[in-house]
Amino acid sequence: MAKALAQAPARKGPQTAIRIREAALELFSRLGFERATMAEIAAEAGVSQATLHYHFEDKFQLWRAAMLQLRAVIGEEERLLEAAMDSPPEVQLRMAMRLFLQISWRHPALGRIVALEGMAGGERLEWLDAHLIGPRNRRLAELAKAAIDSGALKPFPAEMLITTLQSAAAGVINLAPMMKTSFDIDVTQAPARAAHEQMILDALLGGLLTDPSATT
Amino acid sequence: MAKALAQAPARKGPQTAIRIREAALELFSRLGFERATMAEIAAEAGVSQATLHYHFEDKFQLWRAAMLQLRAVIGEEERLLEAAMDSPPEVQLRMAMRLFLQISWRHPALGRIVALEGMAGGERLEWLDAHLIGPRNRRLAELAKAAIDSGALKPFPAEMLITTLQSAAAGVINLAPMMKTSFDIDVTQAPARAAHEQMILDALLGGLLTDPSATT
DNA sequence: TTAATTTCTGATTAGAAAGTCAGAAATACT
DNA sequence: AGTATTTCTGACTTTCTAATCAGAAATTAA
Numbered sequence: 001m002a003k004a005l006a007q008a009p010a011r012k013g014p015q016t017a018i019r020i021r022e023a024a025l026e027l028f029s030r031l032g033f034e035r036a037t038m039a040e041i042a043a044e045a046g047v048s049q050a051t052l053h054y055h056f057e058d059k060f061q062l063w064r065a066a067m068l069q070l071r072a073v074i075g076e077e078e079r080l081l082e083a084a085m086d087s088p089p090e091v092q093l094r095m096a097m098r099l100f101l102q103i104s105w106r107h108p109a110l111g112r113i114v115a116l117e118g119m120a121g122g123e124r125l126e127w128l129d130a131h132l133i134g135p136r137n138r139r140l141a142e143l144a145k146a147a148i149d150s151g152a153l154k155p156f157p158a159e160m161l162i163t164t165l166q167s168a169a170a171g172v173i174n175l176a177p178m179m180k181t182s183f184d185i186d187v188t189q190a191p192a193r194a195a196h197e198q199m200i201l202d203a204l205l206g207g208l209l210t211d212p213s214a215t216t
Numbered sequence: 217m218a219k220a221l222a223q224a225p226a227r228k229g230p231q232t233a234i235r236i237r238e239a240a241l242e243l244f245s246r247l248g249f250e251r252a253t254m255a256e257i258a259a260e261a262g263v264s265q266a267t268l269h270y271h272f273e274d275k276f277q278l279w280r281a282a283m284l285q286l287r288a289v290i291g292e293e294e295r296l297l298e299a300a301m302d303s304p305p306e307v308q309l310r311m312a313m314r315l316f317l318q319i320s321w322r323h324p325a326l327g328r329i330v331a332l333e334g335m336a337g338g339e340r341l342e343w344l345d346a347h348l349i350g351p352r353n354r355r356l357a358e359l360a361k362a363a364i365d366s367g368a369l370k371p372f373p374a375e376m377l378i379t380t381l382q383s384a385a386a387g388v389i390n391l392a393p394m395m396k397t398s399f400d401i402d403v404t405q406a407p408a409r410a411a412h413e414q415m416i417l418d419a420l421l422g423g424l425l426t427d428p429s430a431t432t
Numbered sequence: 433t434t435a436a437t438t439t440c441t442g443a444t445t446a447g448a449a450a451g452t453c454a455g456a457a458a459t460a461c462t
Numbered sequence: 463a464g465t466a467t468t469t470c471t472g473a474c475t476t477t478c479t480a481a482t483c484a485g486a487a488a489t490t491a492a
Contacts, residue, residue, distance in 0.1 A: 016469080031336055035250045038450060048471050053451060055469090112335055114394070119328050120247055121393030129397045137398040156415040157408070159399040160388050164415065167387020171380050177337030178330070181345045182353040183375040192373070199372040199380065204419070232439080254480060264441045269481060271439090 017055045020045045025066040029109035032116045033063060033124065063124070067132060073107050074132060089143050090152035094205055096140060097165060101197050104173050111170035137162060169200050233271045235261045241282040245325035248332045249279060249340060279340070283348060289323045290348060305359050306368035310421055312356060313381060317413050320389050327386035353378060385416050 023044035027036035038059060042049040056062040077099050084092055104111050114133055117125045128134075137159075144158035153161075172179065172187055173196075179185045187196065239260035243252035254275060258265040272278040293315050300308055320327050330349055333341045344350075353375075360374035369377075388395065388403055389412075395403045403412065 032248050032251065032332075035248065035336070037448085039448095049450085050452085050471055050473095051469080054471090059450065115331055115335065115390070116248075118391040118394030119331065120251070121397070125393060125397055129394070133394075134398050137394075141399065154418065156419065157401075157411055159395065159401055160403070160408075160412055160415060161419075163391055163395060164384050164387050164419070167391065168380050168384035168420075171383020171387075172376050174331070175334040175379055175383065177341060178334030178345070178349075178353075179375065179379060181337070181341055182350050183357065185375055187376070192376075195373055196376055199376060202370065203372065203377075203380070204384075253478085255478095265480085266442075266482085267440055270441095275480065 016045075016047060016051065020047065020052060020055060020062070021066050021069055024062050025069060025109050028063055028066055029112040029116070033059075038062075060124075064127065064131075067113065067128065070107065070110050070113075070132060073103055073110060074136060077103055078136070088152065089146035089150060093140075093143050093147055093153070094201070096143065097169065097201060097205065098197075100166065101169050101200055104170050105193055105197075108173050108176075111166075111174050114166075115170070115174055165204060168204055172196055232261075232263060232267065236263065236268060236271060236278070237282050237285055240278050241285055241325050244279055244282055245328040245332070248336075249275075254278075276340075280343065280347075283329070283344065286323065286326050286329070286348060289319055289326060290352060293319055294352070304368065305362035305366060309356075309359050309363050309369070310417070312359065313385065313417060313421065314413075316382065317385055317416060320386050321409055324389050324392075327382075327390050330382075331386070331390055381420060384420055388412055 020041065024036070024041045027041055027044060030036075038052050039049050041062070042052050045052075052062060056065055077096075080099055081092065081096055084095055087095075113128070117128055129137075140162045141158045144153060144161050147153035148155050148158060176187050179187045186192070236257065239257050240252070243257055243260060246252075254268050255265050257278075258268050261268075268278060272281055293312075296315055297308065297312055300311055303311070329344070333344055345353075356378045357374045360369060360377050363369035364371050364374060392403050395401045401408070403409070
């Protein structure tokens with residue numbers, strides 16, 4: 001079932017499991033768990049359906065494996081934030097927002113997954129909370145509380161604030177298909193992305209901070 | 217199949233079809249089209265699965281029927297907005313946001329549906345755009361453009377702005393299960409809802425308007 | 433009451449999707 | 463070379479779900 005010894009893989013290169021995870025991540029995040037079928041994922045990865053079951057026990061485990069790929073992404077975010085741990089909380093918060101935007105554009109699957117499972121609740125949300133989003137959510141909430149305590153941020157409930165900021169930042173990215181359908185706008189183009197980043201940082205933090213000029 | 221003559225209904229009262237639509241709306245909006253099964257909807261409505269097919273041709277038509285219930289909601293929003301058509305655009309926009317918040321709390325299904333189908337794209341998004349969300353989206357974008365032209369709003373791309381405002385406002389509402397899981401907060405309680413409304417209006421429009429003190 | 437109509441259900445069917453398995457194909461080891 | 467191991471696949475089974483249908487139950491109309 002799994003590789004017992006260190007050995008170069010056969011047949012289709014060492015990338016098979018990786019390609020499967022990537023295909024799974026894309027389809028799971030865009031369509032949700034049940035709408036994404038094993039057959040589709042297999043086709044997208046260019047392997048047979050049985051190969052999926054060779055590498056991954058079942059659909060749920062494939063889903064978890066795909067999600068764990070996002071941990072590297074989260075990890076990167078965390079590392080960059082930790083480097084700025086000595087800065088005032090509102091500066092850290094602004095940096096977190098900027099990071100979140102960049103990462104969301106590069107890995108739109110994360111935001112879509114959170115939106116999908118965060119709405120539905122259930123087993124997969126529990127898993128996501130434990131392994132991916134929970135620690136980050138609570139860390140960011142603490143950051144917001146600190147910024148509020150220091151008087152830099154308006155005193156809104158920190159948890160709602162964090163969720164709202166993330167929803168606002170991910171909105172246009174997640175809803176790219178709707179932007180195309182309703183407005184005939186392709187937001188994935190570079191100029192649109194730049195305008196979006198500008199807008200989110202300017203509009204949201206410009207409105208939330210008690211003294212917007214404090215941070216760049 | 218359908219009622220041919222005006223006649224009082226039999227058995228389970230005239231409410232059967234309505235109850236089915238309500239159950240369908242709740243499940244479709246929370247879980248998405250495929251994850252919501254006909255059996256679940258039937259159970260939730262307290263009827264047999266076959267009854268669903270008596271009242272509605274197939275699953276997609278049941279989905280559309282459930283969505284059309286939301287048109288009354290949208291209609292209410294539109295009517296109240298039209299009453300203020302002579303106000304300056306930024307006042308209308310603020311009123312639209314306030315309305316959106318109230319309606320989203322009362323009918324959380326709308327925001328969830330938009331989030332679900334707006335991410336996935338496809339046939340149902342096309343239908344939603346044509347029958348529910350497209351006209352409203354485009355009207356709000358025009359409103360934002362007018363507010364920008366008048367100098368009341370910062371010059372961001374109007375379509376992104378509208379989508380972001382709606383995403384921000386609906387975020388906490390849609391992600392209520394995640395708020396519970398990650399923060400153990402039940403945002404459906406009245407005090408939380410009031411704080412949320414306050415936060416959205418203050419934070420978002422306070423940041424976006426060039427002169428925040430202009431509107432109440 | 434009787435007949436007609438509408439509403440509803442249990443039983444069944446057809447099809448899709450996840451998951452299994454024996455064995456083929458490729459590679460690594462000796 | 464030959465053997466062992468890993469990787470992969472086609473064919474199959476099982477489970478789940480939408481959809482069908484004949485007829486029961488309730489109601490109305492006569």
